[in-house]
Amino acid sequence: MAEMWINMGPQHPMTHGLWNLRIKVDGETITDAEPEVGYLHRGIEKICENRTYTQILPIADRLCYGASLSWNHLYCRTVEDLMGIEVPERAQYLRVAALEMQRIASHLMWLAAYAADLGMMIGFIYAMRDREIFIDLLQSLTGSRITYNFCRIGGVAHDVPPDFERDSLRACDYMEKKIREYYDLYEGSKVFMMRNVGVGVLTKEDAMNLGVTGPPLRASGVRYDLRKDMPYESYPEIDFQPITHPDGDCYARYCVRMEEMLESCKIIRQALQRMPKGKWRVLAPRNAPIGTGLGRVEDPRGEGMMYVVGDGTDRPYRLKIRSPIFVTVSAAKRMLVGYKVADVVAIMGGLDMCIGEADR
Amino acid sequence: MAGSRRGAPGEGIERAPMKVDGEADERVIRTVIDSFPTTVKDFQKVGAGVLRAKIDRRDLFRACKLLRDRLGFEHISMISAIEYADRFELVYHIACYGSCMLLELITSTPKDDPTVDSVSAIWGGANWQEREAFDLMGIGFNNHPKLERILLPKDFMYHPLRKEYKEGP
Numbered sequence: 001m002a003e004m005w006i007n008m009g010p011q012h013p014m015t016h017g018l019w020n021l022r023i024k025v026d027g028e029t030i031t032d033a034e035p036e037v038g039y040l041h042r043g044i045e046k047i048c049e050n051r052t053y054t055q056i057l058p059i060a061d062r063l064c065y066g067a068s069l070s071w072n073h074l075y076c077r078t079v080e081d082l083m084g085i086e087v088p089e090r091a092q093y094l095r096v097a098a099l100e101m102q103r104i105a106s107h108l109m110w111l112a113a114y115a116a117d118l119g120m121m122i123g124f125i126y127a128m129r130d131r132e133i134f135i136d137l138l139q140s141l142t143g144s145r146i147t148y149n150f151c152r153i154g155g156v157a158h159d160v161p162p163d164f165e166r167d168s169l170r171a172c173d174y175m176e177k178k179i180r181e182y183y184d185l186y187e188g189s190k191v192f193m194m195r196n197v198g199v200g201v202l203t204k205e206d207a208m209n210l211g212v213t214g215p216p217l218r219a220s221g222v223r224y225d226l227r228k229d230m231p232y233e234s235y236p237e238i239d240f241q242p243i244t245h246p247d248g249d250c251y252a253r254y255c256v257r258m259e260e261m262l263e264s265c266k267i268i269r270q271a272l273q274r275m276p277k278g279k280w281r282v283l284a285p286r287n288a289p290i291g292t293g294l295g296r297v298e299d300p301r302g303e304g305m306m307y308v309v310g311d312g313t314d315r316p317y318r319l320k321i322r323s324p325i326f327v328t329v330s331a332a333k334r335m336l337v338g339y340k341v342a343d344v345v346a347i348m349g350g351l352d353m354c355i356g357e358a359d360r
Numbered sequence: 361m362a363g364s365r366r367g368a369p370g371e372g373i374e375r376a377p378m379k380v381d382g383e384a385d386e387r388v389i390r391t392v393i394d395s396f397p398t399t400v401k402d403f404q405k406v407g408a409g410v411l412r413a414k415i416d417r418r419d420l421f422r423a424c425k426l427l428r429d430r431l432g433f434e435h436i437s438m439i440s441a442i443e444y445a446d447r448f449e450l451v452y453h454i455a456c457y458g459s460c461m462l463l464e465l466i467t468s469t470p471k472d473d474p475t476v477d478s479v480s481a482i483w484g485g486a487n488w489q490e491r492e493a494f495d496l497m498g499i500g501f502n503n504h505p506k507l508e509r510i511l512l513p514k515d516f517m518y519h520p521l522r523k524e525y526k527e528g529p
Binding site for chain 2: 209303330
């Protein structure tokens with residue numbers, strides 16, 4: 001049968017944002033694939049060159065709607081590295097707790113979208129319901145639901161509201177109970193398992209060479225988690241384990257994310273219990289010195305990284321953003337070739353695409 | 361839950377079982393400087409597990425190959441292109457999974473000839489990042505498999521991250 005190219009996107013239920021996947025098919029089998037991104041390019045790096053360091057804070061939030069706090073925090077870390085600011089200990093623990101809540105919310109949104117992609121509407125509703133609990137927690141902490149704008153250069157915006165610790169611990173208890181329920185719900189579904197197990201295998205060598213990071217890398221059997229391997233904030237004092245899975249298929253990515261949520265609950269508990277009293281913010285200078293700053297964090301989707309060049313003024317000379325999904329999606333061809341057209345939804349859904357950060 | 365487990369540090373990586381300590385840093389420094397005595401400059405430690413070096417652009421490809429094959433730097437994190445008044449600078453952040461080290465390799469090109477050798481044959485992850493640098497900053501990469509615009513439309517006429525391109529009307 002003659003081979004032909006098919007466009008999946010930019011308007012397609014699978015894409016979760018605007019991007020296009022071109023696949024070459026021989027009957028039902030994929031023989032080549034080429035993702036196309038750029039539909040959501042807003043030129044954030046250029047915009048940042050014309051804004052002061054403080055004005056960039058809310059822009060950094062807009063990089064990813066699924067995990068905005070993570071990008072806001074990464075930007076603050078990068079500029080703190082450039083300015084040489086030491087963040088107070090209370091702010092570090094607060095950031096860790098908020099980041100892990102964001103990770104759970106982001107993973108739950110992924111789980112909801114993934115279940116809906118695989119034709120399991122009930123999974124969508126359960127995961128979205130429980131995501132709301134963590135959104136509510138973050139709302140009580142920061143004041144907004146999606147783009148939090150919580151971190152500041154030199155700390156965080158506010159201290160915790162009353163009863164925040166009690167509510168968070170209650171939410172963690174609830175979540176840990178619910179994740180056990182999820183295992184029955186998702187893995188009890190024959191359709192979910194049949195579309196997951198053995199689909200989209202990415203070998204360890206390919207994952208390492210193609211720059212894949214985050215849950216897809218750990219699901220290919222490489223234990224690399226920047227919270228452990230290049231620790232930042234107060235992660236070194238917290239007891240948790242990076243999760244790996246040896247298989248490298250869609251099911252492995254699902255397992256890694258599910259267990260990461262349990263680990264995140266553990267981290268939130270420890271961070272809130274160990275949080276010392278004291279200041280939560282130090283003042284930052286208006287102008288940055290001449291030099292460079294580097295920030296590198298474990299985003300829910302992989303390795304987020306920013307590199308800033310300061311020229312002594314109040315605006316960055318250059319701000320470079322590394323998006324984990326931009327690099328991960330370039331490895332899509334290696335995951336897709338050899339599988340059927342019906343597997344595309346599972347494979348690309350399993351990567352947790354967020355086009356806002358990929359296109360910048 | 362079936363099958364997933366807590367990994368040991370550096371699990372799944374065969375090469376370069378180094379630890380983050382002075383000895384490993386020194387080993388990297390010595391190997392790279394010995395191999396390129398005239399073109400590697402300013403090798404220094406800038407933070408916990410972060411090294412920085414400047415290298416001549418003619419030796420970039422060979423140095424990267426050596427870093428991956430002999431020192432275990434398996435992961436290209438980020439390629440940033442920066443425009444200065446007199447030069448373009450390319451900053452390669454290269455990470456090692458085993459020793460958790462990060463190397464900042466800086467190379468520069470003159471304004472009238474902004475080209476370097478592509479490293480996408482060494483790390484597949486560099487492919488799209490080099491295309492991005494070409495798209496937004498107009499850096500040419502020799503021997504790149506497909507050097508085309510990636511974020512902007514194919515008929516876009518400028519490289520918008522250059523300083524001569526002004527934002528707004």
